[in-house]
Amino acid sequence: MNVFFISSEASPLAKTGGLADVIGALPQALHTCKHTLTVVMPYYRQVVDATNINITPIKKNISIWADGTNRNCPVHQLYLAGVTFLLVEQDDLYNRKGLYGTTDGEYEDNFLRFVLFNRVALELAAQSSENVDILHCHDWQTGFIPLLLRSQYGHFPKLAQTKTVFTIHNLAYQGIFPAEWMRRMGIPTHHFHHDGFEFYGQINCMKAGIMMADAITTVSETYAKEILTPEYGCHLDGFLIRHQSKLSGIVNGIDINVWNPANDPLIPHTFSTKKIAGKKKCKLALQAFCGLPLSESTPLLTLISRLAEQKGTSLLLPNIEAWMNQGMQLVILGSGDLEIEKSLKKLATKYPSNLFFMSGFNEPLAHKIYAGGDIFLMPSLFEPCGLGQLIAMRYGNIPVVRSTGGLCDTVIDYNVSNKQATGVQFLDATAKALNNAVNETIALFQKPVVWSRLRNNALRRDSSWDRSALLYAQLYTDLIKK
Helix, strand or coil: CCEEECCEEEECCECCCCHHHHHHHHHHHHCCCCCCEEEEECHHHHHHCCCCCCCCEEEEEEEEECEEEEEEEEEEEEEEEEEEEEEECHHHHHHHCCCCECCCCEEECCCHHHHHHHHHHHHHCCCCCCCEEEEEECCEEEEEEEHHHHHHHCCHHHCCCCCCEEEEECCCCEEEEEEEEEHHHHCCCCCCCCCCCCECCCCHHHHHHHHHHCCEEEEEEEHHCCCCCCCCCCHHHHHHHHHHHHHHCCCCCCCCCCCCCCCCCCCCCCCCCCHHHHHHHHHHHHHHHCCCCCCCCEEEEEEEEEEEEHCCCCHHHHHHHHHCCCCCCCEEEEECHHHHHHHHHHHHHCCCEEEEEEEEECCCHHHHHHCCCCCCEEECCCCCCCCCHHHHHHHHCCCEEEEHHHHHHHCEEEECCCCCCCEEEEEECHHHHHHHHHHHHHHCCCCCHHHHHHHHHHHCCCCCCCHHHHHHHHHHHHHHHC
């Protein structure tokens, strides 16, 4: 099949979260299944150029009218692991420090930025050397592609039989804009109503994708069920129920070549289930780097996360002082809410022998934390899939997770199956429930035989994209047959 992935970000070129990791790995997994894969994304010049990856301009310019101006959009290209990447240049829109906004908020012209990108992506697909079987769109930034395909691009021969898949990575971010943008961007208005992409008098890009796509997926089976409820539906649960027949959940994977403790160049000592000594050495090295007392017997808790309410910081913060007073160690890497960062910096100053906090994201340090930690915390209030717990298990860093979304689907709870367990789950979104789960996990840590089995189960878990890629390929095949 000839498949176009259209996304606002992709690793290793530009990344703000898990979406980039998916776009960086899933097309490669599908390529190994002999499909032709093309990824289309904006060219965020200063972000992409900072990676030092060679991007080549090609003799292709797409002319698009947008917001009263005819824009000439050059296209750049590169090949990574058999996948073609096409990057759309428009420096006044994409050559900015942030992909979607700054600390002051999202860019006011994001509708222009991404609908223009949607149109260029469709033009590129229409010029493909072969008929395009699937347009796989991701999150609100590509929500108008299925609608534009049907209303304005269906006459292109290469797109005449094309099917669309729309993947919801996080329903909380929907792309809501003033209605005037329809006129400014030439968006058809006949679907601007309650059962279309209208949302309290405004445009909702997520609704557009849900409404017009041939299939809707999200990134875990449990999250696909959760978003049909008021608690997790973000005011779209009723709308999603009406489109439930085309909704399914396919859990994410990770790039097991990048995340591999047996040959990871970013960790001080490699290890595996057969050579576990390196794991203990990684712990001691992490403690040394963070200025913590060196001790194999002290439980080392870790957290790598965006610091936001969704990630369960309200469950975490009330527990930290008690954990420090119990002699635990905690290493945190993350950024986000400034008040949360301020609280963590204050606690790190108060407990320098127990708590290390670094604001921001540091890729080499992240690898060292995954490899050196004993227990990995993910107390998310909701989590569509989550990649942190998959990486943590890959490195024998036992996850303690709230039983929601992809965390529920990917971590086998010790209380459900102690012989096959890969972590510990808790249900209630309270600080007390998190504390109980942590104490339960530490009790397991203090039983060497039990802990060794738990850690080996986690290390052996298959978190690759192989199974999920086959499920996506089957979904594509079913759509084409229809």
